[in-house]
């Protein structure tokens with residue numbers, strides 16, 4: 001069943017047509033990866049889904065309700081959490097304060113406590129560092145904190161913007177293992193990535209975005225074996 005349905009989404013920055021009538025579906029419980037080069041429009045898509053960027057035209061439904069050009073906080077309360085590119089953690093707040101900031105949309109203190117404990121179970125390194133300031137964490141730990149903070153609103157759909165950015169391959173592997181663990185919690189994940197190989201390895205379904213157009217879509221397994229994808233994104237001659 002599709003949890004999010006995007007139809008004919010058209011987005012402009014002034015006269016630049018950043019997304020050109022794109023359509024895609026995210027099925028419940030899946031990891032869906034959108035791959036594309038620098039500047040293809042990946043971040044624009046996530047920002048449009050979450051109401052940060054206004055679309056000119058199109059339609060977006062989530063769980064059957066219309067969220068097209070809806071306010072960001074409303075979309076978050078409906079269960080969509082966005083983990084932006086570049087992590088954006090609060091560097092002067094502790095790990096625990098960062099996590100609590102992710103729960104701002106919730107009121108139930110017991111629920112918040114449970115979510116905090118879940119974060120520490122999923123990310124034991126964050127439990128060890130709970131009193132440390134964000135700035136003292138390594139790049140990989142900061143990415144984990146950004147993801148853990150995004151989970152603190154207890155979303156059903158997680159939008160992840162380039163979690164591999166700037167991290168060493170071994171650290172990226174750890175982060176992608178965690179994304180699979182999050183899927184096992186029953187979450188749906190929409191992952192946008194330049195690292196096509198890793199993103200398709202863990203995905204159920206994939207899309208390829210090129211200069212604002214979706215040029216290919218298929219199961220992740222088939223995309224990995226697609227000649228164009230292999231040449232352009234997987235570095236296979």
Ligand code: ATP
Pocket residue numbers: 013016018036037038039040041042043044045085194
């Ligand atoms: P990256 O991997 O660098 O984040 P991306 O695939 O996420 O790339 P976007 O950041 O969505 O791509 O950018 C898509 C296009 O829109 C690019 O041509 C970019 O220069 C342009 N663009 C993005 N943000 C703005 C903005 N605020 N104003 C004008 N143009 C923008």
